[in-house]
Amino acid sequence: MEEWFKKRHARRKELTADNLFTKLVTGDKQALSSAITLVESAAIVHKKEARKLVKKCLPHSGNSFRIGITGVPGVGKSTFIEAFGSLLLQMGKRVAVLAIDPSSLSSGGSILGDKTRMPRLSVHPNAFVRPSAAGSTLGGVAATTRECIYLCEAAGFDVILIETVGVGQSETLVHSMVDFFLLLMLSGAGDELQGMKRGIMEMADLLVITKADGYNIAQAEVAAKTYNNALHLFPQKESNWVAKATTCSALEDKNLETVWEILERFYRHARSNGWIGHQRKEQDKQWLMEVLKDLLLKDFFQDTHWKVKLQEMEELVRKGEMTSLQGAELLFNSFKSS
Amino acid sequence: MEEWFKKRHARRKELTADNLFTKLVTGDKQALSSAITLVESAAIVHKKEARKLVKKCLPHSGNSFRIGITGVPGVGKSTFIEAFGSLLLQMGKRVAVLAIDPSSLSSGGSILGDKTRMPRLSVHPNAFVRPSAAGSTLGGVAATTRECIYLCEAAGFDVILIETVGVGQSETLVHSMVDFFLLLMLSGAGDELQGMKRGIMEMADLLVITKADGYNIAQAEVAAKTYNNALHLFPQKESNWVAKATTCSALEDKNLETVWEILERFYRHARSNGWIGHQRKEQDKQWLMEVLKDLLLKDFFQDTHWKVKLQEMEELVRKGEMTSLQGAELLFNSFKSS
Numbered sequence: 189m190e191e192w193f194k195k196r197h198a199r200r201k202e203l204t205a206d207n208l209f210t211k212l213v214t215g216d217k218q219a220l221s222s223a224i225t226l227v228e229s230a231a232i233v234h235k236k237e238a239r240k241l242v243k244k245c246l247p248h249s250g251n252s253f254r255i256g257i258t259g260v261p262g263v264g265k266s267t268f269i270e271a272f273g274s275l276l277l278q279m280g281k282r283v284a285v286l287a288i289d290p291s292s293l294s295s296g297g298s299i300l301g302d303k304t305r306m307p308r309l310s311v312h313p314n315a316f317v318r319p320s321a322a323g324s325t326l327g328g329v330a331a332t333t334r335e336c337i338y339l340c341e342a343a344g345f346d347v348i349l350i351e352t353v354g355v356g357q358s359e360t361l362v363h364s365m366v367d368f369f370l371l372l373m374l375s376g377a378g379d380e381l382q383g384m385k386r387g388i389m390e391m392a393d394l395l396v397i398t399k400a401d402g403y404n405i406a407q408a409e410v411a412a413k414t415y416n417n418a419l420h421l422f423p424q425k426e427s428n429w430v431a432k433a434t435t436c437s438a439l440e441d442k443n444l445e446t447v448w449e450i451l452e453r454f455y456r457h458a459r460s461n462g463w464i465g466h467q468r469k470e471q472d473k474q475w476l477m478e479v480l481k482d483l484l485l486k487d488f489f490q491d492t493h494w495k496v497k498l499q500e501m502e503e504l505v506r507k508g509e510m511t512s513l514q515g516a517e518l519l520f521n522s523f524k525s526s
Numbered sequence: 527m528e529e530w531f532k533k534r535h536a537r538r539k540e541l542t543a544d545n546l547f548t549k550l551v552t553g554d555k556q557a558l559s560s561a562i563t564l565v566e567s568a569a570i571v572h573k574k575e576a577r578k579l580v581k582k583c584l585p586h587s588g589n590s591f592r593i594g595i596t597g598v599p600g601v602g603k604s605t606f607i608e609a610f611g612s613l614l615l616q617m618g619k620r621v622a623v624l625a626i627d628p629s630s631l632s633s634g635g636s637i638l639g640d641k642t643r644m645p646r647l648s649v650h651p652n653a654f655v656r657p658s659a660a661g662s663t664l665g666g667v668a669a670t671t672r673e674c675i676y677l678c679e680a681a682g683f684d685v686i687l688i689e690t691v692g693v694g695q696s697e698t699l700v701h702s703m704v705d706f707f708l709l710l711m712l713s714g715a716g717d718e719l720q721g722m723k724r725g726i727m728e729m730a731d732l733l734v735i736t737k738a739d740g741y742n743i744a745q746a747e748v749a750a751k752t753y754n755n756a757l758h759l760f761p762q763k764e765s766n767w768v769a770k771a772t773t774c775s776a777l778e779d780k781n782l783e784t785v786w787e788i789l790e791r792f793y794r795h796a797r798s799n800g801w802i803g804h805q806r807k808e809q810d811k812q813w814l815m816e817v818l819k820d821l822l823l824k825d826f827f828q829d830t831h832w833k834v835k836l837q838e839m840e841e842l843v844r845k846g847e848m849t850s851l852q853g854a855e856l857l858f859n860s861f862k863s864s
Contacts, residue, residue: 335851483858488822516820
């Protein structure tokens with residue numbers, strides 16, 4: 189047998205649930221990486237192994253602090269995560285960074301795929317950085333990311349940072365898989381200008397005004413104050429946690445400890461009173477629904493035959509030969525009886 | 527044959543497409559009312575006639591100005607529509623008022639069902655007021671309302687006001703079936719306090735600050751000015767229309783002409799440059815998709831058998847025996863193979 193074939197065969201063998209699991213629970217980053225590749229794979233044979241692997245990991249999962257981080261492009265997410273993650277590493281924590289990137293759906297990869305944007309974390313033995321998952325829909329990507337959380341937890345990571353770009357639907361998806369939602373903002377830009385939807389601000393447990401250094405300090409402090417006042421106007425959170433706003437400078441490593449103290453205070457409180465456990469159960473339930481909806485819709489909309497039928501129907505509706513309602517009912521009925 | 531039976535039989539006979547259509551196109555309000563009842567009916571036999579009727583009406587539809595009106599409870603929607611509608615009637619227009627009311631889904635009827643809230647319009651020969659449609663989902667109600675627009679147009683109504691309560695998803699649905707979106711607001715309340723999502727303000731073609739009378743005038747003027755400035759910050763609309771803000775008092779019949787002038791300016795412009803036609807085609811396409819999605823999801827989620835299966839799966843996920851993704855995939859596969 190040729191050498192390359194042996195190697196390839198050996199690699200393939202590694203991609204089994206049992207094999208990966210044994211290494212993964214010891215904290216082996218290479219195994220974790222392969223496990224995520226397996227979970228992301230669309231191949232049927234991989235799907236079965238992936239399911240088995242995640243099932244094995246489930247009893248070992250749940251012991252991390254899951255933190256969502258978002259903010260519009262330019263807010264300094266990478267720089268923040270690099271500096272904040274390094275601080276956590278210094279505290280002896282094991283830190284995993286996962287990303288959900290809506291832009292990668294069309295471009296097939298983006299800035300988030302670039303590991304060089306977090307050089308310190310990427311090479312640290314206690315850190316694991318994984319770029320955006322692959323997938324054909326945002327929901328699909330997010331579903332995979334959720335499974336990856338369990339894998340990271342089984343591999344012993346105790347802080348998981350899930351980042352996304354603050355531009356739309358992806359925040360809601362991230363919010364529904366984390367314990368704490370951290371929103372990075374710039375001072376000096378109204379939230380209109382930051383393209384931030386109000387709904388996202390309402391989801392935030394903590395607003396961090398970034399780049400509070402040099403000439404920006406005063407402005408950042410004012411912004412934090414303003415937000416602190418505004419946050420009181422929002423309806424109270426189910427967790428009884430009152431959202432806060434603070435500033436930091438990742439460039440000058442300033443105030444990152446304060447950010448962590450706030451997060452830790454939340455975690456201690458929410459862990460002890462059972463909120464985190466409760467919240468995760470609710471999230472699981474909601475996700476079951478979301479994924480199911482995604483599958484039911486994809487079944488029609490990603491089928492070539494029905495794509496063509498839909499186009500034909502659009503044409504009939506366009507010509508005024510029937511209404512949208514009538515067209516949809518006809519299409520649905522023929523889909524059901526097929 | 528007894529009298530009541532004859533009457534009942536006669537009424538039933540009326541509920542046929544041909545019968546209703548002949549009367550409806552002459553502008554017969556009673557026939558329009560029965561036609562809407564037919565379209566709203568869930569009975570199979572009615573559905574068939576309804577489809578036939580709407581199809582007959584389609585070539586006679588499309589000639590109205592479709593205006594969406596929203597605002598939070600308390601903003602004075604009924605009072606505004608009553609006064610504004612009366613102005614349009616004075617101008618010789620025929621005015622229909624339809625409503626989409628999310629609250630009626632759970633309560634089975636609400637304030638919107640109360641015709642007495644628009645006493646002048648309700649009795650005027652050239653006005654037609656119809657309370658919220660029946661249905662089990664907001665999407666279903668909205669789909670029916672869309673068919674009702676065609677019926678009203680075929681019955682010769684040239685202005686159709688579609689109102690909804692400004693609390694959430696229903697605005698998006700209304701926005702997707704109208705030519706112009708009018709948002710009523712109160713002065714003196716930040717939009718946080720009005721529970722208004724930013725997305726709704728972005729959809730508005732015109733903001734009208736209501737209750738600009740008595741002590742409120744100055745405050746209302748300031749609010750209109752502030753909004754006029756803020757509206758410039760929003761991204762440009764596809765229609766090239768720049769959203770405006772103005773004030774009015776329905777109580778004192780003040781400034782309602784101005785509101786109509788703004789709407790008419792839009793209509794003339796958007797009709798002549800083809801925007802309205804283009805927009806309606808886009809809306810039709812989008813609705814075909816929305817209704818189809820609604821049907822595909824209802825097929826699973828409103829089936830008793832699958833409801834039970836879903837609950838069982840939720841329990842398994844809750845116990846940590848599988849992940850949401852795995853549970854959803856299992857459910858979907860057994861649904862497909864059933």
